[in-house]
Amino acid sequence: MQNARPQTATDLPAPPRFASRLASNLKAFLDSDVFDSFKRSPVTIGAFVVTMILFVSALFAPWVAPYDVGDLASLSLMDAFKPPVWAAGGDAAYLLGTDDQGRDVLSAIIFGLRISLMVGFLGVLLAALVGTVLGLVSGYLGGWVDALIMRIADVQLTFPAILIALLIDGIIGAVIGARAHAETQLGVLVLAIAASLWVNFARTVRGSTLVEKNKEYVQAARLIGIHPILIMYRHVLPNVMGPVLVIATLSLAVAILTEATLSFLGVGVPVTNPSLGTLIRIGNDFLFSGEWWMSIFPGVALVILVLAVNLLGDWLRDALNPKLR
């Protein structure tokens, strides 16, 4: 290093061709310990396959689902309350039965999966972003910034995440009067979930940052006068990303459950765009008249999704932890 001048694009060696770089990355991944431990665990492979099936059907819901549940014109009350196909009175056209509007339950689940996953993903993404930045800053800068952020985290950790999400959802809803608007309601939900999850990211990243901060490469970077923000972003961040990935996976399961719970309580996703939790709540009203399939099948889908994601997260935690290997 001759000087501390920020590098410009011309100083850098030309990047290798994208395709060949991708191929070499892929090869490195297939040779890695992580992939090896994946191959050795049938449970993990199963969880991965299930997760992928659910993700893909959610992503391509309009093509995968047998019916378009958003198309009100196609619904007929004649088809309402059909039980699943194997029960007496079931209709082969509706595999898992129909709801009170004559909507196909299977299609509703696939579209509901979409909303659940979307809210979960966005919530975790926001939480990871905010938590990682605050954790980095807290660990790297120390001092009163660190004290402030960590006190807030401590306080928040004494309350269960679901309670935090519920109260924040309620408060923001009251402040902006969002109950009436379906679009803002989704945003509020994402915000509430993120607010309930950021602490885990912040604490872990802070811990790793404290370790990395004193290593020689960071000291060297500091010595040649690189701006702290650049050090945090380019040098510390890549080295603390492993735990972040693990927490993100495990948080996804929590976020999906939180969304489902809030929606079940009637303060989450609006009825016009039902998630799995909303479907369970709607179905719950018909439990007593014997139409159990309306709430139980979305519930089963939710449990399978959460279980698969949790198993993946557990495996990732063990695979990335060198102590356990």
Added chain:
Amino acid sequence: MLDYIAQRLVQAVFVMLVVALISFSLFQFVGDPVNNMVGQEATEAQRAALRERLGLNDPVPLQFANWVGNAVQGEFGVSYRMGKPVDELIAARLPATLELVFLSAVLALLLGVPMGVYTGLNRDSWLSRFFLTISLIGISLPTFLIGILMILIFGVWLGWLPTFGRGGLVDLGLWQTSLLTVQGWSHIIMPAFTLALFQLTLIMRLVRAEMLEVLRTDYIKFARARGLSQRAINFGHALKNTLVPVITIMGLQIGALLAFSIITETVFQWPGMGLLIIQAIQFADIPIMSSYLVLVALFFVTINLVVDLLYYVVDPRLRVERAGGGH
């Protein structure tokens, strides 16, 4: 130790102040309290009079001080939706929630500890495997699904238990209880079990893990060498030492029980605090929301303080270390 307690107390007071500030801002600045309290036909003069009477013209710090003063005396204002004082509404709902939470905690302890001890002592029996499978279900299923499943099985299909409300209540003056009649018990048993299942599995796994750990230690080996009975070793020595973490976790989990009672109460239409707050959130009933916020914070802060202190009471090692003047 005094240092430690003082630090904890300061933190507790700080938390309560922050929560109070949030509640106050919510109460005072979201929407117009005056508009929410008077009818459409109120004149400008009436509004101004009410504004003056509520102290809304005072400087904000003074308003905050007044608000805290009222809150300490249990005055939280009037519910927008129901037109009744919030403290009355909460007082009417509190017994239902406390009975539910209390019974769940007892259930979780009475079932969880023996199950944990059993699975710890008999690692490979089929009953242990059965308990562990149940605990896996308890951890994977969200609370509201457990409730729905129980309603479906025991309420709808078998028709054994009622599925909503508290049933026959016995009035004890300030407290209406459902624990004195058979009908009341038939109402509370499903919600309580739903709420307890997660804590039960947690306690069971914790006791099991602790038992496995303790049974490996030297003093247990020595107790065996001394020829003590299996019973004395398992319960007199091993179990006693597993209970420290159980007490701590249970203390902290009472807070979680309170939070999850919101869900259980919604599933079983249990007329407690949880149902009250959910309805308040749905209708943006701010006085109830802000007072619930303060109450819940107070509850959690108190529990955390008590658990912190309990560490010292339960574990003599911590006291000795402090008394010895450190190292």
